[in-house]
Amino acid sequence: MDRTLANFIRALRNSEVRISTAETLDAFNTMELVGYKDRGFLKRSLSLVLSKTEDEKQTFDNCFDQFFSFDDIHGARESKAANDPDGDASVGSEGSEGGESGAEGESSDRGEGGGTGAGAKKKKPQFTAVEEEEEDLGPGETSNAQSALGQLLMNDSKVELSVTMSLAGEKIDVRDIQVFTQKGLYTRKIMEEMGLADLNREISDLREQGQVPARRLGQELRRRRDWLREQVRDYVEKQFLLHADTTGKRLREELLRKVKLSNVEHRSFRLIQEIVFRMAKKLAALHSRRRKTYKRGQINIPRTLRHNMAYDGVIFDLHWKSVKIDRPKVFAICDVSGSVANYARFMLMFLYSLEAVMPKVRSFAFSSDLAEVTELFERNKIEDAIAKTMRDYGGGSTDYGQAFQDFKKLCLDDVDNRTTIIILGDARNNYGDPRAEILKEMYDRAKRIIWLNPEPRNSWYMGDAEMRKYSAYCHQTEVCNSLMHLERIVGNLLRTV
Amino acid sequence: MAETPKKIEQLTASVDSIRDAFEKHSYICNDQIATAVYLAFHLRKPILIEGPPGVGKTELAKTTSEMFELPLIRLQCYEGLDEAKAIYEWKYGKQLLYTQVLKETLDEVLQGARGFAQSIERLHEFGDIFFSEEFLEPRPLLKALKEENGCVLLIDEVDKSDHEFESLLLEMLSDYQVSIPEIGTVKATREPPMVFLTSNNTREISDALKRRCLHLYIPFPDIELEQRIIKARVPEILPKLRKQLVSFIHELRDIDLKKAPAISETIDWARTLLLLHTDSLDPQLVRDTLNVILKFQEDIENVDAEITTLTSKVLK
Incomplete structure (x- = not known):
């Protein structure tokens, strides 16, 4: 539980919400009081503790929705599956499947029983849809998959799949992803880590085999591999949003700060403007305090008298007139x-x-x-x-x-x-x-x-x-x-x- | 006396109970506000409330004090506010008298003392009450700490005060105590006060202060909520007119104005219309009463041309 919150705070910091350690502790206390049960309540509570300006509240809302998205998707899926007429079932479930992988990744990440259990249950509609498709190709037995990933895919065990996926993600440090062009790279890395090579080999082996069940398995595996790639891409996308979105931006900003202004391209103007505003805000915050200077030699009589009453009216603690410095x-x-x-x-x-x-x-x-x-x-x-x-x-x-x-x-x-x-x-x-x-x-x-x-x-x-x-x-x-x-x-x- | 805490406990059992209690005191609020009060009570943290003027920031503190039946202690901030006005001051007059009394009894005290060292020793034995609580004049912050059964402390418009004053508040906000150099640290009694700070965002509040508070932003309410607020505050007004005037105000808020009308202006307007015995908006009436909701001549002139369109839009 605590790790989820810590991860969430990390994601918030990534989106430029400043959160101090003290506020993190506050968040944990709030969590204890509020619990995970009521999502809206949790969101409102954390928003009070963690985001401290209007802008930050906006960012917080977006971040929260992204990070804790699983609840909503489960709900939406449930109703979608129920409402869909039979004919559209395959399309409907395919679409929502995409969204689920992210949620699965999250919930397995947290190791929460409830989330994963629900995920396994949700698997059903997709499963039936695939079987229907199979009937179009011609019904029949399929042989058993040999490679580890193939078995996993054919097992229809989404929980295990997503666990393997996030484990693979951890292993290749998907959190270090920096710029969006790396998404493809990380997707491939995760797939490879999960045993893509073996699976590919098996698929091509199966294609050359004569028996129908084996060929059918090959087709099925290929379809599921493509589906898995989608899932992994979604997963990487999400990790990117949460952990890297700003590192790339920061890199660009750092460059723009140093680049000669005459060389700035027109498309960077907006970003520069943002930087300028932020710099100005920083300076403004630093200097918004008006200083006083003391007019030497001029006594502030009322103040002095009042402060010296304590000494029986003997004036020895002098107070001087001061002026506030004007802005430049x-x-x-x-x-x-x-x-x-x-x-x-x-x-x-x-x-x-x-x-x-x-x-x-x-x-x-x-x-x-x-x-x-x-x-x-x-x-x-x-x-x-x-x-x-x-x-x-x-x-x-x-x-x-x-x-x-x-x-x-x-x-x-x-x-x-x-x-x-x-x-x-x-x-x-x-x-x-x-x-x-x-x-x-x-x-x-x-x-x-x-x-x-x-x-x-x-x-x-x-x-x-x-x-x-x-x-x-x-x-x-x-x-x-x-x-x-x-x-x-x-x-x-x-x-x- | 024992019943009061029980009642508070009941009130703060859940967010819903707080919201309902607020409603009973004709303060209509959304879940966010109720959650803030709930958390503030249970985590014992101050709330920093920001938002445009007139959305009920100060009112929230007042209603909370009514709801909990606790005294409200209010500290209005302004430039130049210092510890002498916020925390404590010495009762100079009494101190002066005391020194005179002391002078008269000095002979008695020092009678028979030999040498300077012994005199000083005697003086010390005599007890130094010059800087003691007897001569202390408590100001709002200290008063709030000394309140036996807790209280609601409202520090209003904290953004108007100086930076130095903000730092002065920090000790109070995080530990519910203040340090008086001559006496020591004064801690809150059994029940620390519930602290509300309001800010109109005329300047950025320092991070140190924000860090110690829950941060609540109250925006303008949506149409539905504002109608309920009007209903609670001006119950006599007809539902039809209420709907019209609230949607008119919402239209106004979409126009780029120097100062958009706030809830308090909506309430004032509703009262005005009630006083005029109107039951439906019409352009002429709006024009005549526009100065109730708009406070700048420039804004009034801007809106004037649009009144007919706006009114017909609302009446639809």
């Missing part, structure tokens, strides 16, 4: 011309996902002319806003001089000593006037200017790049071309303000 005010200036557009996309996404901790982001986009896009982001969803920004401002040839001039005109007055300006661009100015003096002005007013350049540092000073002039007026210059860089920079930004 961020201006993001993004080059959205072709070469850097992708970086801008993800940076904007990141900044706006951090709304909870950085409510005061203003953003500007330019390729030659600069314009504020803050409002776009306020009114639209992040993805739409980014798409619109790209459409309206992207595509021109880059002119940093013009952009800085526009910025000066537009909102240099709003830059104060609490503002952090982030400029994202490759500083390639097409040999135009860099207007570094405007950047100097910004540098003087702002708290910090951070220049993020997607190019590697050694090409910063080559060709038409103006980085040498600009970097003189930046507090910080960073290479930034992957999600990992972005996360580090924004994390630092939140930490130091």
Whole structure:
């Protein structure tokens, strides 16, 4: 029993529900109280103990249904078998048979008497169906199967079959399955472990024999072998869902974090977006706490008096006034011309996902002319806003001089000593006037200017790049071309303000 | 007194009995909520309730206290809430008086003492009650622990409090005790309180706190459940109108609104309609009473254009 729950918790963790050891213990206590009898009750109870956000509850529900699916399938099968008219019996039972193997695997895994007993009973409809088919081929005796797996198949002992199947699964470590392309491989491995080679040999031997019973056995065995393959595939599928679904995904995410953002393919955008949101959420959670600084030299009189009453009114335990630190005010200036557009996309996404901790982001986009896009982001969803920004401002040839001039005109007055300006661009100015003096002005007013350049540092000073002039007026210059860089920079930004 | 625990035992025998008892107190709930209360009682764990505003999070705690006939102690959280307001405070005035009394009797105590060391010794013998329970002013959390027969403790809107306060709660939630540096640890009496925490999710509650609680999410109810709630809360309303207004609210919830109407708004609306002696919805009436269910001008303007379609859809 306990192992089932432990396995279930493992599957939950695999689907990114975070469960601590303490919660596992709680789950065991709950289990003791609630028992396995009432499925809905169990589900509701475990959901209270194990999943702690709305999203997690959703995941939990799916996972629970998948993991403890046997009950429902038994019920459905029962009614299906009863309702099916005789003619359709073979189709009906064949279909539901597929679902059962998973359940069988589970219940034998748990070694629970009730589940397996029910499974053996369920075997009946399928059995009769096969016999009917046999009559079509011509009735008669079949000889006895020789190979171990053949005997098992002909015995119609589903319990034993599924036990062998899960044992084989354990042996080849089916739980280590990582990506979905391995499903075929593991299916074959399990079949081989169960003695497929012997069975195949027997089938081909039988085909060459003259006697009818032996040939009939051969046909029958082949049919049952194919059926078994289906079962094994189902079993592997289920193991994959429970144990590997996310390992493959995590692998891909890990890669995407490190890959250069300009090389990201369009189909990965969704996944990247997910990663960005998750990173942002992590940062937000880390920094959502507002810190206090103490105003040195200013006494909080009411507090001090109250605390010193205990000392007969003699004031020696002083309490100071404090202020809560404001969240950083961020201006993001993004080059959205072709070469850097992708970086801008993800940076904007990141900044706006951090709304909870950085409510005061203003953003500007330019390729030659600069314009504020803050409002776009306020009114639209992040993805739409980014798409619109790209459409309206992207595509021109880059002119940093013009952009800085526009910025000066537009909102240099709003830059104060609490503002952090982030400029994202490759500083390639097409040999135009860099207007570094405007950047100097910004540098003087702002708290910090951070220049993020997607190019590697050694090409910063080559060709038409103006980085040498600009970097003189930046507090910080960073290479930034992957999600990992972005996360580090924004994390630092939140930490130091 | 001995009967009370027996009654509680009876009530908490199964999920169904809890649900029925809730129903008797006109709190209609689904199995999930009843299960949460059942588990909370038997596992002695606090419940953290989340969900949109107005779905009956606070009401659940209130009804539970009514059902068990236990006192309800409520702690409303806000930014800046600290231990002095949540756990305990010293009675400064009395302490001040005490020191004055002490000063007057000091001569008696120290009479005949020779040398500084001996005086100090005498002082220690005199007994230090400056920081003792006599001068302790219990605040909600401490009060809940001291309640003899147990109680229901409601920590409302815990997401509004500071992070520091959350950590303050941890000891209380996991061990039902609080530590007062000057006195020591105060443990719960025989019956630890049943703790309900509510949150509107304005910020993420820390993992440490979540780990110690059962987590109950109350969503908006489905049509059938909401009708039963209205029936329990506003029994005078006609079944036909009840059905109409509940389905109207459900239509509204599907529209993208700044604040979707919650159960409490549905109840208010039902009361309003009852007051106006209506027996069926019509567009003009809806338009006139829209401000009962929608709390933003923007939302009202958005919905205004749709009212006719929505009403006819509901009336069908």
